[in-house]
Amino acid sequence: MSITLLLSIFSLININLFPRYDGVVVEFVGEHICRPVVQASGNTVRVEFNEPVALNENLALPLWIDMLASDSFSVTIEFDLLISSVDWALSGDSASMIVFGRAEEEVLLPPVAWQSPPAPPDTTLWSDSLVLAALERGEGSPWLVDFDCIVLDPGHGGRDPGAVGRTGSREKDRTLEISLMVRDLLRIRLPELRIVLTRSVDEYVSLGARTRIANRNRADLFVSIHCNAAENRSAHGFETYFLSRARTDDARAVEMLENNVLELDEVSAVPDDPLSFLLADMAQSIFQNQSSHLAGAIQNSFSQAFPVRRDRGVKRAGFYVLRGAYMPAVLVEVGFISNPEEEQWLKSLDFRFKAAQAIVESIVEYSEREN
Template sequence: MTHQATVSKNYSHIYGQFLLVVVLSCLVLTSCNSLSKAQKSSDNSLTHLSTAVRGDDKGHVVRFNLRQEADSFRVYQPAPHHIQLAIFSDAINTENISVPDGSALLNDVAFHKIPHGIGVDIELQPDYTYDSDLYRDGQSDDLLLGLTDTDQEKLAQNTQERDPIQWSQSPFPPSNGSSAGMQRASLPEDTAYQKVKDKMKFDVVVLDPGHGGHDTGAIGHNNLLEKKIVLQIAKKVGGYINEYLPEVEVVYTRDDDRFIELEERGRIANRKEGDLFVSIHCNATRSRQPYGSEVYFLGLERSQTALEVMKRENRVVRANSNVEQKKLSQKDLLIYELANSGYITTSERIAGMLEHQFSERAQRRSRGVKQARFVVLYHASMPAVLVETGFISNPNEAQYLSSDYGQSIIASAIFRAIRNYKEQQENPQQQPQTK
């Protein structure tokens, strides 16, 4: 055998061993990945509960800290101070859960094994009268139990004919070591329980035309009034929603020329259980040069321009012509973020979708997505954005925004962003429309 043949044979042998090692490594990695995924899918934990006062001071939020996202969930309120949750996630573990001791809000919390998940019984302290709603935190895998102030008689009437869910298996040890009053049976075929609103469903949009009544808002070129333009645009947005998304309810904070307090606009949205709050405005400056749209979400302003817009939109003109400047502190923002962390992230995403539609659909100059401490956004406990549709101090833009054509284009852009967000919210695996 020649030297060349020997080298070739050795090379083939080494190469064969190399391929064998590669194949075995791939098999090991694949096996490990599969095992890891299997372990992950069957190893969900509810680690602890925490509570916070809502940013609008209209209730509380209870956060359920989960290692992984729950498959699905339901909330049911059989009595004014008794709330029951069903959280579905295979092999969910609550053995090491931490529940607040001596809570001013929670009187008792008990956990129960149910098929494919856990049941939770929550007894509130008798001082609180809350409606309840359960939804996902858009920023994490956590679930948030929203508790909203409500009328005591109304709540008692709504819950008087409801029987509590009687769980099928023995409860885990509750937070205070007592399981008094927690019965055992099976999940009922309760129509009220089955019809509880799924928070992933998008079915209420709140449109907020800024200013109104004695508060004219900005006064633009040729004495053009902001309050008039934004109401017309809001109604066009609502018209598009009614036509193309008839399953979505449109709520207006005002549908005529009236004055509504900034705080009350958010309360209207909360009472209607809105899924999205869109406040519509027009910009103005002393200079006639600036033009273009910009979209805001709640946060600490990062530019002098954002600060000036925030001050203007937080300014309230009273009927006696006195001006009141509303303010939000950084502490207020921190409280809001604790109770509504997912909303801020979602609001920023929606603001980006609106900005895209203004530049692509409406062919308007985009001044970008910004953040500022708007009082009207602070009081809406849901994803919320404020849209500055353009500068009515600019003669060309004032003419555009006061025309039926311009308003229709702007309204169409807002509608398309709402439609795309609805698609993302209800079908997170699908690519949203971009046109």
């Protein structure tokens, strides 16, 4: 049959992606790559071969690539950014080809190679009873020695939309988009770091489940990402919280807003065991210095990224989502979705990218201090 014949002469090609500050390098690796025709238009690069190819494409696309698709003779890559020109080169032995799509605007990324996240370590090393015993002695969780795992927590999700802006923008969408960017950027900056998300799609995850994910993964840091909301539409700026009793009325209001979702949780998600609740509070007081240091670092890097926006400072509040975490934990409110101007910003990729970068910078700084 003709299909079998066609398949038998397919040249199998693997693809690697390397983001750079000035564009993206796409590497094609195969047994023999024939000379292609490479074209760029808008945000798309198309590589056409004059013989059938099959793509080995089981790879997680970084955020700045929207789509990677192939038909029998060509490969199409759709970028998240405009491509101004494209260059390519084939190696002497025809076993690899590099296509460089030059971005029209600078991509704010360091020029390092893409690496897939490392395999999860053996987490059976620390039993829960060891962890609880350490906390009861006023010591940190025993796995915190090396900074090798972070949990990113995109606020809300699924049936819990979070705050909703005047033009219908939902907090749960914005927090997920920013968190995924933080993940992608962290993979580049700290390739050895294991990154776990409490959700990577639009789904409901109870507040209790979020910290359970962090504890189960023996994470060294828990970062919850939210958008703020206030009755007063002119309220604006960014602020970062760590766990404590709320100190100000404003902090108490934000605490109420973010804890509200408890009503949506299954009854079982609300702790009925006062001892474990107390222990969780103790844990966060052990980590208070580290948490407040990270919160300060996040505020600093936001001030640098957004010098004209209002720095609302580091605050303390009793967020339920931070409570069960046996590791330093913070909650970032990147902006007010209830403020019309900030809602528009939150809708822009550029703003979200800058916010993600600011979060990443502070995590990198934190990791350097901790390791």
